[in-house]
Amino acid sequence: MLKLASFSAWLLLTAFCPPLLAAENTMPLALHKAAAADDVAAIKTLIAEGAEIDARDGTGATALLVATHGNRLEAARALIAAGADVNARDGISDSPYLYAGARGHLDILKLTLAHGADLASTNRYGGTALIPAAERGHVETVETLIAAGVDVDHVNRLGWTALLEAVLLGDGGPRHVRIVERLISAGADVDLADHDGVAPLRHARSRGYRDIAALLEKAGAK
CATH class of the missing domain: 1.25.40.20 (Ankyrin repeat-containing domain)
Structure with a gap:
C-alpha cells in the first residue's frame, strides 16, 4: 500500500507540475545555449532561477567552456562574475582557461587569470x-x-x-x-x-x- 501511495503521489506531482519538472531538466542545456548565443540577459535569468552554473553537457563542458569555445566574451564575463569555475574540465581535459590560452581568446583568458586560473594545469597532451x-x-x-x-x-x-x-x-x-x-x-x-x-x-x-x-x-x- 505504501508503494502504491508513493506512486500515486508521483503521478499527481507530474500531472500538476510539469512546467517545473521540465525547467529543472532543461536548465543546464538552456544555460549552455544562452552562453553560446552570448545572451547575458538569459544567463542572468537562468542563474537567478536556480540553474547550476557549472552543470555539464554531454561532452562534459560547462556553460563557461561553451562561451569560451565561441569566444563569447560577455557571456563568459557574466558566468565568471556569477562564480563559474574557470578550471572546470570537459571530457578531453579542456578548461575555459586552457582553451582560451590555446585559441588566443585573449579577453576571456585575462578574465580567467583574474579569477583563479590554475597556471600549472595541463591539457590532454600534458x-x-x-x-x-x-x-x-x-x-x-x-x-x-x-x-x-x-x-x-x-x-x-x-x-x-x-x-x-x-x-x-x-x-x-x-x-x-x-x-x-x-x-x-x-x-x-x-x-x-x-x-x-x-x-x-x-x-x-x-x-x-x-x-x-x-x-x-x-x-x-x-
Whole structure:
C-alpha cells in the first residue's frame, strides 16, 4: 500500500507540475545555449532561477567552456562574475582557461587569470596553456601567460616546451619570431632538447628559419 501511495503521489506531482519538472531538466542545456548565443540577459535569468552554473553537457563542458569555445566574451564575463569555475574540465581535459590560452581568446583568458586560473594545469597532451599558444602564433597570449607566471620550460608528453613547439610547429614567420624572442627574454632554456635529443637551434636550422636561428645563436644556444 505504501508503494502504491508513493506512486500515486508521483503521478499527481507530474500531472500538476510539469512546467517545473521540465525547467529543472532543461536548465543546464538552456544555460549552455544562452552562453553560446552570448545572451547575458538569459544567463542572468537562468542563474537567478536556480540553474547550476557549472552543470555539464554531454561532452562534459560547462556553460563557461561553451562561451569560451565561441569566444563569447560577455557571456563568459557574466558566468565568471556569477562564480563559474574557470578550471572546470570537459571530457578531453579542456578548461575555459586552457582553451582560451590555446585559441588566443585573449579577453576571456585575462578574465580567467583574474579569477583563479590554475597556471600549472595541463591539457590532454600534458602541456600548459603557453605551449599551444606559442605553437599557434598568439603573440599577445604568450606575453600574457609569461607575465602571469606560467613555466616557460614546462615539457609536455611529446617532449616539447613552448620554445620547441614554436620552432617545430610554427611557420618561422614574424609572429613565431616574436614569440621565440619573448620566450628567450623570459628565460627559456634555449638548449632544452626534445625526446630525441634535438635542441631548438638544430630544428630551426633544419627548417631554414634563419631569423629564429639567429635569435637562438645570440642567446648562446648550441
